[in-house]
């Protein structure tokens with residue numbers, strides 16, 4: 001890495017799925033592998049940034065020279081991120097955060113007896129929207145995994161959450177895979193990238209992000 005485009009910057013990243021307990025042995029999760037977020041953590045580190053990676057449960061090894069904070073639930077991820085966000089220059093929300101958690105979680109293992117249990121769901125906080133709303137907060141980058149109408153749904157999400165840069169990817173291509181095909185969305189419009197390995201996609205995102213960040217700071 002010849003150009004340290006993020007030298008001196010502090011970058012906070014979320015990655016992986018969250019796990020929302022139903023009882024002590026069961027829970028609700030999703031198929032996110034964490035690979036894209038971990039690739040971004042390495043790419044930011046290689047670009048000279050100091051990186052904290054807040055990770056949901058994954059099978060991946062912590063990247064060298066990156067501080068990893070392990071969390072399980074969306075609420076824990078929210079609390080870890082909000083404790084750190086204000087002193088970071090960049091926040092990249094890659095995690096596939098559960099929209100809902102179980103409100104009637106059981107302290108003891110549910111037994112198979114009588115009627116099927118009913119799970120009551122309650123909404124989780126939106127971590128990215130919370131960070132994007134901080135006064136003088138970090139430059140925020142969001143991800144959108146969609147299964148259809150990729151660019152339209154993703155651009156609507158960018159506007160709604162108030163983030164300057166959003167990475168749109170198709171669920172079918174992105175989740176679990178080693179490769180990804182993304183479209184970067186910002187105020188200047190759409191920037192489609194070719195299908196590449198996640199390390200190359202991460203390097204391209206860092207390149208784009210560093211340019212936007214430096215342009216913003218030069219204002």
Ligand code: C5P
Nearest residue numbers: 093094095097125126127128142143144
């Ligand atoms: O709304 P949706 O979940 O599709 O938005 C995706 C983006 O928002 C991702 O960047 C994701 O990490 C972030 N997000 C979050 N907290 C949530 C839900 C999504 O940070 N509770």
